[in-house]
Every structure is written in C-alpha cells, then in structure tokens.
Amino acid sequence: MATQGVSEEMLREINENMTLLDEKKSASNNSDNVEIANLLNYIGSLYASYGDTENELKHYKESLEMYKRLYDGDHSGIATSLNNLGLAYRSNGDSKNELKHHLEALDMYKRLYPDGHCDLATSLSNVGLAYRNNGDYSNELKFQKEALEMRKNLYNSDHIEIAASLTNVGSAYGSNLDHVNELKSQLDALEMYKRLFKGVDHLSLALCLSNVASSYGANEDSENEIKYHLEALEMYKRLYKSDHPDIAISLNNIGSAYGSAGSTEKMLKFQLESLEMNKRLFDGDHPDLALSLNNVGSAYASNGDSLNELKYQKEALDMYRRLYDTDHLYIATSLNNVAIAYRSNNDYENELKHQLQALEMYKRLYMGDHHDVLLSLSNVSSAYSSLKDEENAIKYQKLAEEMEKRLDESN
Known part of the structure; x- marks a missing residue:
C-alpha cells in the first residue's frame, strides 16, 4: 500500500x-x-x-x-x-475521535507548558485541522491563528513553523470563504519560504506554491492558478527526479486548474497522467490511486463522456470499499460521485440508491448535524425529484432546510 x-x-x-x-x-x-x-x-x-x-x-x-x-x-x-x-483517527476518517x-x-x-512551547503550538494547529474536518470552520480559524501567534512569539525571525502556520491560517480563511485573506496569508507564507531557502528547491516551498495556486483559483484567477501549479510541478520534478506521489498530486492539481479555466481536454490529459503515475507508484489498492480514479471520472464528466465517468467512479468506489472495511468519509463521498455519474447516464433509480447509501453513511459517521449530511439530504431530494417522487423530494428538502437552520444557529 x-x-x-x-x-x-x-x-x-x-x-x-x-x-x-x-x-x-x-x-x-x-x-x-x-x-x-x-x-x-x-x-x-x-x-x-x-x-x-x-x-x-x-x-x-x-x-x-x-x-x-x-x-x-x-x-x-x-x-x-x-x-x-x-x-x-484522521487517517481513518473518524473526525469525531x-x-x-x-x-x-x-x-x-x-x-x-503554560508559557508556550513548540509542541503546544503544533497541538493548537492540529485542533484547528480537526475542527475543519468536523465542519466547524470558525474554530478552525481561531485555533490556527492562536498557533500562528504562539509561533511568532517563540521565534523572533523567519522560521519554517511560522511559514507553515501562515499556510494553515490561509487554508482556514479559505474554509470561511474569505478568499482575499486566504490568498494574502498564502503569499506571506510563500515569501517567507523563499527567504528561508534562498533560491534552493525545497519540499515545503513546492507545497506552498501549490497552496498559492489554489488560493488564486478560489479568487477566480485561473491564469495565476495554472502558473503557480506549473511552478510547483517543475520543482517537484527537480526534487524527486522520477515518479513520486507529490508529482502525481501536482499533475492532478494542474488538471483541476485547467478544468476551472474551461480547458477540459487539458484537464483530462493531466488527470490521466496523474492516474498512470499512481498506477506505477502503488502496488495494489491505495487511497491516492482511488482518488485519482475519481478525478479521472470527473474529468470525463467535464468532457461530456458519461460512460467513462461512471466507469471510473465505480472503480474508485470499489477500491475505497476494499481499502476500508467500515464506514469511511471517502466511501460516502465516492457513493455520491457514483450517484452523480448514474444521473449523467439518466439512470435515476441507481442515482437514488447510491445517494441514500451515502446519506446513511454520513449519518453514521457524524451522529448529528453536519454540512456533509446537509448536502447529502439535498442530493437525495434531487434524486427523488428526478424520479418524479415530489412527496419524498419535498420531505428531504425540508430536512435539509431544518438542518441548515440549526447549523447557522450553532455558528
């Protein structure tokens, strides 16, 4: 694996x-x-x-x-x-634990460490990430900011942990849909990494280039999104010399960026390159390979090839089920993707079947209100609507609206 x-x-x-x-x-x-x-x-x-x-x-x-x-x-x-x-527990998709x-x-x-410590700062950051995985983005931002401030107090000049914290704060701003501050924090991180490594290729710098690219994407600047993803890819290639998971991820990111820019053929080209590298890299089932299958399915969907969309999404789902023998977020998400692919093929009964399976798994995973459960309720409503079952469509849409209200009130 x-x-x-x-x-x-x-x-x-x-x-x-x-x-x-x-x-x-x-x-x-x-x-x-x-x-x-x-x-x-x-x-x-x-x-x-x-x-x-x-x-x-x-x-x-x-x-x-x-x-x-x-x-x-x-x-x-x-x-x-x-x-x-x-x-x-994060690796196993158990965000509550x-x-x-x-x-x-x-x-x-x-x-x-009542007076502060590098381990305490890391712990604050990990709590922020855990809140993110539980859909609590306001607490994600709060704890990432606390981690950043502690690291600034611990280190009096540029430091790799401060740069990492700037990246995490940027991601937290992104979760809260504040994409202007997201980009600002990611660019601050990039400038610090550049000062730290002084023109030398480094894994943290390559990853930061990718984060900056994604932030430009969130700000609908596809030209800079593609530019920085390509810079990241070239650095990864210089760092690793041959096939590597980071290169495969970078190829995937470039494909997604081209897709956002409306260049769906290039999107598919890079997603397929990523998939082929993952197949060479991984001996048997692996989460990265399953994700790559999913991304290729999505790329075929963007190119209007619904048959290949369904084929690759089903392959991804089968792999996730082999990888995880219990409920898992990746399986639930993959069930949703397969349902969407069935919808693209006008197979509304299988669309509903898979959306209901996804909903039940999300409910077991989160044991209460959650943004993923909310989205799944809406998807089930849409699936019932496709089958002209308006009674159930309205029922699930009301459940979604009630949950959305509760989530808004809790935040």
Whole structure:
C-alpha cells in the first residue's frame, strides 16, 4: 500500500521493528516499559507512512495505553501519543475521535507548558485541522491563528513553523470563504519560504506554491492558478527526479486548474497522467490511486463522456470499499460521485440508491448535524425529484432546510 521500491524498504523496516517488538516484549515478560511504548509509537508512524491506517491506529492506541500505565499524571509522552492517535483517527476518517484526542492532547500540553512551547503550538494547529474536518470552520480559524501567534512569539525571525502556520491560517480563511485573506496569508507564507531557502528547491516551498495556486483559483484567477501549479510541478520534478506521489498530486492539481479555466481536454490529459503515475507508484489498492480514479471520472464528466465517468467512479468506489472495511468519509463521498455519474447516464433509480447509501453513511459517521449530511439530504431530494417522487423530494428538502437552520444557529 505504498510506493514500489519505497514500499519494499518500508515494509522491511516495519517487519524488522515488529520482530524487535516481539523480542522486547518477550524479554520483559510482556511488562510495560518506556522502550516498548516508544517502539509501538514508532511502528505506528511507519504504518502511517506505509498507508496502513488500521495498523497505524492499532499501534498508536497500544502505545497510549502503555504510556498511561507508565506515567501517573500529565507527561509529554502521553500528550504526544494522544496527538498521534488523533492523527490516526484522521487517517481513518473518524473526525469525531480525531477532535476528541487532539483536544485532550491540547489540554495536557497547556498544563505542561503554560508559557508556550513548540509542541503546544503544533497541538493548537492540529485542533484547528480537526475542527475543519468536523465542519466547524470558525474554530478552525481561531485555533490556527492562536498557533500562528504562539509561533511568532517563540521565534523572533523567519522560521519554517511560522511559514507553515501562515499556510494553515490561509487554508482556514479559505474554509470561511474569505478568499482575499486566504490568498494574502498564502503569499506571506510563500515569501517567507523563499527567504528561508534562498533560491534552493525545497519540499515545503513546492507545497506552498501549490497552496498559492489554489488560493488564486478560489479568487477566480485561473491564469495565476495554472502558473503557480506549473511552478510547483517543475520543482517537484527537480526534487524527486522520477515518479513520486507529490508529482502525481501536482499533475492532478494542474488538471483541476485547467478544468476551472474551461480547458477540459487539458484537464483530462493531466488527470490521466496523474492516474498512470499512481498506477506505477502503488502496488495494489491505495487511497491516492482511488482518488485519482475519481478525478479521472470527473474529468470525463467535464468532457461530456458519461460512460467513462461512471466507469471510473465505480472503480474508485470499489477500491475505497476494499481499502476500508467500515464506514469511511471517502466511501460516502465516492457513493455520491457514483450517484452523480448514474444521473449523467439518466439512470435515476441507481442515482437514488447510491445517494441514500451515502446519506446513511454520513449519518453514521457524524451522529448529528453536519454540512456533509446537509448536502447529502439535498442530493437525495434531487434524486427523488428526478424520479418524479415530489412527496419524498419535498420531505428531504425540508430536512435539509431544518438542518441548515440549526447549523447557522450553532455558528
């Protein structure tokens, strides 16, 4: 589930560390010790890099439980483990548990470092991202701003963490549809990265170029959107020399930018290039490959090819279902995409079937009001309308309107 070559090396490292873990557990008669807890945490990070989110979550959980048994009260190891577990829940699409664990980590970091600390700033940022994943964009912006201010106080000059925070604040402004401030923050981040790296190619700089491009896109400046995405792609190519997931993502971004500019043929061209690279990169099913299949399906839709749209969206859905054997945000989103593709093919019964499946999964994922559930209710209403079932169309539209009102009031 990772890149070929890289994946073989990473899998070898995982197996070596799993063997080491067994040896240490046996030597200690399965009693708790810091070395084993640290090793469990490290193995979790290896599984995260490998793309095995279930084993990532499993080992981070085991690590946290051991840290809690080892330390009575607040401890940096427990706080770090809570943070890592939050990241693992994010990888598994469980945004509620993601937020819960990041908030627990933040509270502990605040008690450990009342005067500020780089780990506390990172925790504030992670809480902001968790709020974003739960559709609470006002809190996303609040916590990202707090993280930025703390990092500015910690570092008296340009620093890579300040630049990263500027990027996160920009993304938060984007979530709140303030695209002018989004672009301003992303450009501030870009200028800082350029001063930090002084004309030298760097991964953070390439990623920032991509973020600036997306911000221009949000401001409907497709010319600059394409320009900065192309700059990012060239830097990624210089950094990696051969196939790499970041290059595949960059190709996808350029395709999307051309699509926004109305150049649907170029959109499809770059999306197909991205898909072919992902197929070379990933041995078997992988989330990046599933997303690429989805994007190609969308590109075919933009070119009016509804048959290929449906074909690729179904392939994406099948892969997501193989990747995740429980409810997952990616599956719910893919069900919606397949439904849209059926609609493009005038198959309204299958459209409704898949929209209802998406709605039920969103409800199980969020257990309450959420913007994704709201959108899904509207989609189900539209599907019933396509089938001339106005009674159910009105019913679900009313449910959507009631939820929208509740969401507005809560914000």
